Structures are given as structure tokens and as C-alpha cells.
Amino acid sequence: MNKLPVTSYLTGIYLFFYIPIIFLIIYSFNNAQYSLIWHGFSMRWYHELFADGDLWVAVLHSLLLGISAATVAMCVGGLTAITMYRYDFFGRRLLSGLIFILILSPDIVMGISLLILFSLLRVPLGFWSLLLAHITFCIPFVVVTVYSRIVSFDEYIFEAAKDLGAKDSVILSRVILPLLWPALLSGWLLSFTLSIDDVMISYFVAGPDFEILPLKIYSMVRLGVKPEINALCTVTFGLTLILVAISQLVLRKKP
């Protein structure tokens, strides 16, 4: 087979993926407000970014939200995956079907349905409404991540532990958790990323008193292209890269 067309096709797709992001990064260091012409390397936009107090508040809010949502989602989702693997129970297929549907269900429908729920229950829109919403959309992803890992284990490990007299709680803490932590961690990282990046659901359940980063970026972007946004996006992209790297390293380790 001729290799040239294949290589250029692959290169084309990768360029399509990366050129816009690379240009965004390059222009975040450009020492000019509007121009596309290179005016020299500058950290000016980063300085302006770090001086923006409102932005820092939004970043802190997002971190707090992401860490809390990912932690709760990891616990609930991880337990669910373990239970679905270890026990047979009434409604097991219903539960897995529901989780599958939640992954597929359009974000916007989840957003408006939670908005209606919170307004009827008089939950004020702010940190708590966001937290509950984020946990809800993260749980299914944790279940899928952990479950796909746990099915690759040797069942006899659990049988052996039980034969040796271990109780369920001991099996969980001494057998399952030590084997499963990479999957739990990667579920946590995925949830954290989903939470930090979410616009669609947060847009409906956020309140004016609790501003978060993705919505802040959205409102800045709507006003047009600015070098500070380039800098902000570059920083966020860098953080994503670090998270992907950690998750890849952790998952590649074989149990």
C-alpha cells in the first residue's frame, strides 16, 4: 500500500485537532492586543490574568466544587460498581440500564430538570445546587470506569478471602480497595475534569452568588476574543494535560 496518502491523512486529522489550540497558546504570549502579527514574547496577559480578583474567586469556587463532586461521585459510584459486580440483586439490570441512560441523556435535559427540582424544593441556586448536579452527572462515569476494571479481576481472589473467613468489610478494605485504587483514582480524575469543564448543566443551576470558571470563561468569550482569554485557556489546557497524564500513568499499571 502506498504510505504517503495514509500518512498525510493522519497528519491532516491531527493538525485539525491541534492547530487551533496551538495557535491559541502561541497568541497568549504575543505582546499585542488585537494584532495577529508577532510582536514579541510577553507574559503580559498572564500578569493581567493573575491580577484579576474575580477570576481567582471563580477558580477557587470551581476547584472546591470539582474536588467535592469528584470525591462524593467516586465513593458512591465506586461502591455501586463493586456491589453490581459482587452481588446479584433485584433490579440489577434496571440499575445498569438507568446508569447507561444517564450517560447518554442530553446534558440540557438534565440541566432543566434539576433546575425545576431545585426551584420546587426551594434549594437556592449556588454551591449546593451545583454540587448536587455535578455529583449526579459524574456518578455514572465513575461506575463505568470502575466496573470495567473490576470485571478484569480474578473472581477467586474474593472466594479465597471469604474462605479464609474475611467479612465483607474486610474484603472491601483489604482486597478490593488495594486492587481497585487506580480505577477509583481515574474515576475521580475524570469526574474532576467533567466538573471543571461543565457548561451545559451548570448554566441552568448556577446562581449569581457563586461564580464558577467555565461559566466565567463562557461570559468572557461571548464578548469576543481577548488575549487574557487565550492565557486563561492555555493555563486550563495545561492543567488538563497534567490530569490526563496522571490518569494514563495510573491506568497503565497492571494489577
Next chain:
Amino acid sequence: MKAHDNSLKYFSLGTIWLWLIVFALLPFALVTLASFASHDDTHLLTTPATLLNYFQLNNAIYLKIFKQSFYIASTCTVICLLLGYPFAYTIARMQSRYKSLLMLLIIIPFWTSSLIRTYSMITMLKPKGIINSILLWTGIIDKPLPLLFSDTSVMIGLVYNLLPFMVLPLLTNIERLDNRLIDAARDLGANRFTTFRRIILPLTMPGILSGSILVFLPAMTIFYIPDLLGGSKSILLGNLIQNQFLIAQNWPLGSAISVVFTLILAVMLLVYWHSMGNKERDLL
């Protein structure tokens, strides 16, 4: 397996069911109820129950938005499939030491904020953006092309955002393909095209369907892509729902639109479910 001490099992089942009922099933039931409610200036939702919201949907503007959203989402899915299938196939069957690096380069956009990637597209497409500057500089055009704020830019933005969601399920699916089946077909005299049509395509159908669903569903509802890249006429279903809830404050109508939309999706998912059988339901 029957355990003596079942407290852990009941604890986790209780938690997950309680959570899903309160934050997933109940809210959706509320949307359905809201779609039959009325609204006035002081109440977002109020009695009497009515079918008016559904009758209101039967109106040229809304029907047009429905049709246009389906058209754009299907076109986007087809483009992603045509671009993504050969790509995923080549990467999955590649034997190169760079393979894991190339796979990582596909996973990164998947994890990167879709909003940021949409924003990076504005930088490319705007009148004084990268593409226009290059075209002007090389002399291919003499005034900037109006790339941004059109249906084309919405489509480019959607494909750019959603292509990884097509590629990843395909990649997982094609990687599991058994080479011996392809060799057998070739040994038995099938040419490249027949091998593809009779062996490879049916075996990778689960990946194609998963990828198409993961592209099609968001394509209809990501409201910020038409909002940022589209012109004033690029209103898709997502924008319509968002408008009814946050700007027009007509929650019953917004709910009715969502219910109709969800029903259409449910029918499509059922078709998918049936065509997959029971085993191949893994998505990610």
C-alpha cells in the same frame, strides 16, 4: 455469591437508588409534569393542567428548528464518521512504536474543555483570524471570507468538538477485531472491498453505532456552539430550550420541547438497543 453480612450491599444499593430517584428520575418526572402546566407573570409553573404547550409546538418556527437541528446533527454525525472511521481504523491496526503516543493525542482533546476548543475555533475563523490571514497573505483571496457566524462555522465547530467522541469508541471496537477473520476472508478469495463490506463493517457496527450516538445527541443540544460560532439565525434545539427557560421564562413550553425531544431520542435508542443485542453495550 451469598454473603453472611449484607449491610454493605444494602448500604450501597440504598445510596445509589436514593440518589438516582431524587436527582434523576424525580426531576425528569417533574419536567414531564411541567410540560402540562400553565404559566403566568408571577408563577413560573401553575395550574390548570393543559395540552396547550404541545399544541404550540405545532408551529412553523418550532418545526423548522426541530428539522434544522436534526439535519445539522445528522450531517455532523456523517462527517465525523467519514473522517473518523478510516482514521480510527488506521491507528487501531497500526504496528508502530508511536502507536500509544498517537492514541494519547486522541484522548487529550476528549478531556479538554469543549468550550475552550470552541473558542480556539473562533480564533481560526474570525475575519482577521488565522485562516483568513493565511489566505490573504498567499494571495488566494483579496478580502477576508466571512467564515464566522454562519451555518458552516457551526458545522466546523461541531465536527471539531465531537470528532473525538466518534473516534474513541471506533478505536476500542476495531482494536478487538480478530485479524484471523480478515486473513480467512482474503484466503477464500474476497477482494478488499468484499472483505470490508462482509467482514469488517458488520464486526465494527457496534463501534459505529456508539460513536454516532455520542456525536448525534450532543450535536443537537450544545447551545454554546451555535451561540458563539453561529449567526443570529443559527438557532438549534439546545438554544430554543435554553431560551424558553432562562430568557422567555416560559418553563412549560421549554419542558414540552424537551419531552418531545427526549421521546424522539428514546425511540432512536430503542432501535440501537435492539440492533446491539445484550452483550455489546459498553460505550466508553
